[in-house]
Amino acid sequence: MTLLRWLAESDDERPGAVRVDDGAVSWVELRRRASAVADELRGVDRVAVEATATLGTVVAVVGALTAGAAVVPVPPDAGPMEREHILRDSGAAALLVPAGGPQPVEGAGPPVVPVDPTRGSDTVHPEPDPAGTALILYTSGTTGAPKGAVISRGAVAACLDGLADAWSWTPDDLLVHGLPLFHVHGLVLGVLGPLRLGSRLHHVGRPRPDRYAAAAGSVYFGVPTVWSRIAADPDAARALRPARLLVSGSAALPAAVFADLATLTGHRVVERYGMTETLITVSARADGPRRPGTVGVPLPGVRTRVVDEHGAALPADGAAMGELQVCGSTLFDGYLNRPDADAATRTPDGWFRTGDVATVDPDGWHRIVGRAATDLIKSGGYRIGAGEVEDALLAHPGVQEAAVVGIPHPDLGQQVTAYVVGDGVDGPELIDFVARQLSAHKRPREVRFVDALPRNALGKVQKTRLTAD
Missing domain, CATH: 3.30.300.30 (ANL, C-terminal domain)
Incomplete structure (x- = not known):
């Protein structure tokens, strides 16, 4: 199974397949540039990547994945303590930095390796084991230092294939977004998705309404803040009418924004649910209804259940609130160096405790109430x-x-x-x-x-x- 299947197999040399801000490449040229990075990373187990919203970041990430190395994205705005923790805890052997972008201050971390996004190679690298680690994504927990979630190549592929089924996502699409490249939403869905499924990609840099409006995409990704700003700009919103699908995630989309977008764009937004440890597990479908305040049904290969504080299953009646638990092929492999945290999030029968409170309607539609720690109030x-x-x-x-x-x-x-x-x-x-x-x-x-x-x-x-x- 080839993780970035489309990129690996395409012979399309037309420019503009992948565009990030003002940089663009064809499928063939992206593969050659990634191969040059992979040439330098032979035998390296883990590499950190300075995850700026640049074409160089895409080349660095794809190059590391081509080499079979686990990618550790580093938020470019991370403070010194967070940054030092990610680099030390991950055990990254090098920090890849896109050439021409902001250069980190040299310190006690791994050696800094500039990535020249114009250099190419025709080396054909063997496809790594699907069970191998693709990403180590650091989660911002409410207490303690961030934990590294270890995500396999197979889990990424399963997630993207499930979304392709749910959203009818094909090579005919042009995906547009302006999301950060160090989270599941912007990196896994927003970059690796097109490279596996074949849709073209236009990352607009800063996700401003005017940039979304000018991109002429068929599928748009955004977080609620982005969508609320677009809804407040009627001209930009109306420019999205020719699109096929508007997708919102990472937080709940206010019902008023959902309604405003439906009026201005003609689209009822697709909402979906996931987290770093599970990738995307539940979503509304392109060929089905979209209901404000709900996140749809489980993706293919994913099972969910809602349980009370004693672990007993609750009825799918749309009213019973309990913790949402998930099982399936998109789950992460565990927290790096944290067996204690792993034990706390797994049930004896192998389900992952999301910590989110949800209800499930009789027809399987999920509504996320919020985090158990902060959003389920007992009064x-x-x-x-x-x-x-x-x-x-x-x-x-x-x-x-x-x-x-x-x-x-x-x-x-x-x-x-x-x-x-x-x-x-x-x-x-x-x-x-x-x-x-x-x-x-x-x-x-x-x-x-x-x-x-x-x-x-x-x-x-x-x-x-x-x-x-």
């Missing part, structure tokens, strides 16, 4: 999903952003507390507004107004930072 004997309260708040015209958390309370156990970015509205009004839409016990007991919600690079709200003070 006064009730189990309350933070996402439902957030959606209710966002329906108020004076609310731009909302995040709901459980704050310790001496009587209730946890108090439903809302952090809101708003204008012309006060706390009592919002509390009453939610109480009229949902059960009274789900209303916020307190509303705290903030200038902005803390988010990570993918637009996910970092709720632990809200409550840190």
Whole structure:
């Protein structure tokens, strides 16, 4: 099984198959440039890559995979402590840096190797074992240093093939996105996907609405922050009408943004679910319905279940909330050097504990409530999903952003507390507004107004930072 099947087999020399910002190459030229990198990496087990949004990063990643080395993407904006931890913990033998990009400061880490993205080679490298490691992706956990998730070549291939089935993803497509190249969304789906499945790729650099509008793609990837900005730019949104598919992931897409995009673009956005350790496991399909606030059904080869705090299976009735667990061919092989963390995330019968709370409808559609640690609030004997309260708040015209958390309370156990970015509205009004839409016990007991919600690079709200003070 060839991981990057299309790239390995294509004889297409037409320019522009892969475009990153202002650099572009044909399939044949990308293969030759990657082969030159692979020539330099013979016998190397692991390499880190400075994962800037450049063509050089694509060449470096593909070159390392061609050589059979495990790729360790390093976020270019990582702070000194995070960077040093990733390089040391991964055991990377070298740090590949795209030539012409920002050069890291030499330190105690592995040797820095500039990658010349114009150099080519015709060496034919044997295809590595599908069970071998393709990527070591570092997760930003809520506590402790990031953990390296070890992901096999076979898991990447299984994920991409499942998405090809779900999204009718073919060589006729042009994929457009502007996502970071050090996460599953931007790197695995957004780069390795086209190289396996044959669609052309246009990475627009910074994911601005005008750049998405000008790209004339058939499939677009974005995170909710990107889609909300496009929805706020009607001209850019209307330019996406000729597309075939708009896909959102990495965080929940607000229902209001879903509705605005449907009106402006004519597309109901495909939402999907996954995480670093599982890759993408659940998605709406191109040939099926798309329901706001839901993430679809399991991909081929993936099984899911929802369990209570004792591990007992919950009914698929659309109401029972519990932890989502996953089993299948897309799962990672474990955390690098962390058998303790592996044990904590695996059930005795081999399922992965996602830590996410979900419900499943009778027809198999999944709704992600949020993280068990922050989004399942136990208040006064009730189990309350933070996402439902957030959606209710966002329906108020004076609310731009909302995040709901459980704050310790001496009587209730946890108090439903809302952090809101708003204008012309006060706390009592919002509390009453939610109480009229949902059960009274789900209303916020307190509303705290903030200038902005803390988010990570993918637009996910970092709720632990809200409550840190």
